[in-house]
Amino acid sequence: xxxxxxxxxxxxxxxxxxxxxxxxxxxxxxxxxxxxxxxxxxxxxxxxxxxxxxxxxxxxxxxxxxxxxxxxxxxxxxxxxxxxxxxxxxxxxxxxxxxxxxxxxxxxxxxxxxxxxxxxxxxxxxxxxxxxxxxxxxxxxxxxxxxxxxxxxxxxxxxxxxxxxxxxxxxxxxxxxxxxxxxxxxxxxxxxxxxxxxxxxxxxxxxx
Numbered sequence: 253x254x255x256x257x258x259x260x261x262x263x264x265x266x267x268x269x270x271x272x273x274x275x276x277x278x279x280x281x282x283x284x285x286x287x288x289x290x291x292x293x294x295x296x297x298x299x300x301x302x303x304x305x306x307x308x309x310x311x312x313x314x315x316x317x318x319x320x321x322x323x324x325x326x327x328x329x330x331x332x333x334x335x336x337x338x339x340x341x342x343x344x345x346x347x348x349x350x351x352x353x354x355x356x357x358x359x360x361x362x363x364x365x366x367x368x369x370x371x372x373x374x375x376x377x378x379x380x381x382x383x384x385x386x387x388x389x390x391x392x393x394x395x396x397x398x399x400x401x402x403x404x405x406x407x408x409x410x411x412x413x414x415x416x417x418x419x420x421x422x423x424x425x426x427x428x429x430x431x432x433x434x435x436x437x438x439x440x441x442x443x444x445x446x447x448x449x450x451x452x453x454x455x456x457x458x459x460x
Contacts, residue, residue, distance in 0.1 A: 258309045266320040272387070274380050275313060277306045277328040279366065279393065282425060290428035291328070291389045310389070323387045325380045330393030330427050333447060334370030335454050342400075343451060346407045364397035366426040369442035376438045386435050393427030394440045406448045
């Protein structure tokens with residue numbers, strides 16, 4: 253459904269001479285590829301259905317560029333977090349377990365994600381809107397993986413929270429952000445510690 257909806261929207265935009273389309277991809281396009289991943293050099297392994305759908309949307313945009321000369325920017329976003337995060341994502345799951353006084357060990361404390369704060373993501377989109385020459389695929393992450401154990405420690409101190417991994421979730425995958433730094437002039441400003449602290453300051457939201 254997502255794929256067909258995007259095709260319709262992007263086709264209408266191209267038919268009506270839209271100059272540039274900015275769309276959000278996902279780090280899941282890299283599948284179970286571990287370590288630092290780049291837009292061009294990385295060999296991709298075992299992509300799940302979500303990642304495959306994102307790739308198909310990207311391929312459709314590439315076709316529109318070829319046939320209608322519609323520029324596109326594809327931001328391959330890593331793990332976005334921040335205030336009003338959806339409740340079933342990783343960090344709100346930590347908050348929920350702490351609020352319910354649960355105390356468990358993480359099932360894989362060495363697992364890590366490349367978390368990028370929502371304000372940094374918004375700023376990247378803004379810069380892309382105002383950059384006339386930029387086009388193509390860009391990783392959008394912090395470039396620095398953060399362990400689940402560190403996350404639990406930041407939120408709960410000595411407490412530990414049980415965080416079940418999702419099927420097909422990369423264990424340690426982080427973005428090579430050299431391209432977006434050089435071409436767009438973007439780099440993350442909000443550190444992981446500061447971002448989590450900002451979310452904790454809004455603890456009443458999570459309780460509600």
